[in-house]
Amino acid sequence: MSDLPYVLGCPSWSEPAWRPLLAGDENEPDLLKRYCATFNGVEGNTTFYARPAAATVARWAESMPAHFRFCAKCNRDISHNGDLRARFEDTETFLALLRPLGARLTPLWLQLPQNFGPERLPELIAWLDAFSHIRTAVEVRHLGFFDKGEDERRLNRLLLDRGVERIAFDTRAVFQCTSRDPFVLEAQARKPRLPIRAAALTDEPQVRFIGGNALSENDAFLRPWVEKVAEWIEQGKRPHVYLHTPDNRNAAAQAFRFHAMLMGRLPGLPALPVAVVEAEQLGLL
Numbered sequence: 001m002s003d004l005p006y007v008l009g010c011p012s013w014s015e016p017a018w019r020p021l022l023a024g025d026e027n028e029p030d031l032l033k034r035y036c037a038t039f040n041g042v043e044g045n046t047t048f049y050a051r052p053a054a055a056t057v058a059r060w061a062e063s064m065p066a067h068f069r070f071c072a073k074c075n076r077d078i079s080h081n082g083d084l085r086a087r088f089e090d091t092e093t094f095l096a097l098l099r100p101l102g103a104r105l106t107p108l109w110l111q112l113p114q115n116f117g118p119e120r121l122p123e124l125i126a127w128l129d130a131f132s133h134i135r136t137a138v139e140v141r142h143l144g145f146f147d148k149g150e151d152e153r154r155l156n157r158l159l160l161d162r163g164v165e166r167i168a169f170d171t172r173a174v175f176q177c178t179s180r181d182p183f184v185l186e187a188q189a190r191k192p193r194l195p196i197r198a199a200a201l202t203d204e205p206q207v208r209f210i211g212g213n214a215l216s217e218n219d220a221f222l223r224p225w226v227e228k229v230a231e232w233i234e235q236g237k238r239p240h241v242y243l244h245t246p247d248n249r250n251a252a253a254q255a256f257r258f259h260a261m262l263m264g265r266l267p268g269l270p271a272l273p274v275a276v277v278e279a280e281q282l283g284l285l
Contacts, residue, residue: 007041023273048073173211
């Protein structure tokens with residue numbers, strides 16, 4: 001979908017349960033090609049946990065169209081392994097590995113751990129300045145960056161001054177789930193529960209949303225994002241929106257549902273290409 005005014009996707013492309021929803025040749029064995037025929041971006045969760053082989057990155061580059069956006073997360077050995085000022089060489093190696101993706105690699109995501117607090121901002125400044133040549137977005141989880149005080153203002157100023165986006169991560173919907181599904185319980189145990197910051201420090205705001213598997217129950221939390229994303233688009237910004245569910249089997253359906261809601265807010269917004277499926281599979285009834 002090269003003509004969308006925003007970037008929409010999921011945290012990966014490799015979930016077999018999405019196959020009935022994805023556009024393209026139903027006999028195409030490559031889920032990435034099917035995914036790219038439907039969505040125009042992906043949150044690169046895989047690169048956070050492991051560095052892909054060079055041959056794998058080359059295959060990605062062959063499968064992803066030029067307009068596609070791959071928001072690669074810095075590997076956790078960079079973001080979660082001590083002082084960021086000691087991770088410059090690791091970062092260079094990581095970027096070199098992903099270089100075949102070219103302009104599709106944007107933005108680079110730096111997800112910082114919960115123990116990365118305001119006292120460590122000099123590390124972040126040094127790292128961002130060292131890699132200022134690549135568009136970057138940062139996710140913080142320390143409560144000191146959500147207190148509406150001087151520490152939060154310092155963070156926002158340093159990001160704004162460097163053209164770096166602050167990622168908004170909304171987990172409210174999954175925490176309101178009463179399901180005892182093991183994946184819901186795992187998400188509630190592992191995901192942060194933080195105030196919402198709908199930041200737009202650049203022309204490409206970044207939103208991550210995780211809801212429960214009962215998609216209709218997520219709507220109350222999605223509607224404010226539909227309005228915010230519509231406002232950003234009307235302002236000429238190009239937001240990125242990535243939708244999760246606890247085990248991500250319903251993440252693609254959640255993305256379709258979000259887009260349908262946004263179409264209601266922005267008449268003329270094109271529909272997503274889709275395989276022939278029953279409407280119930282999209283969660284749109």
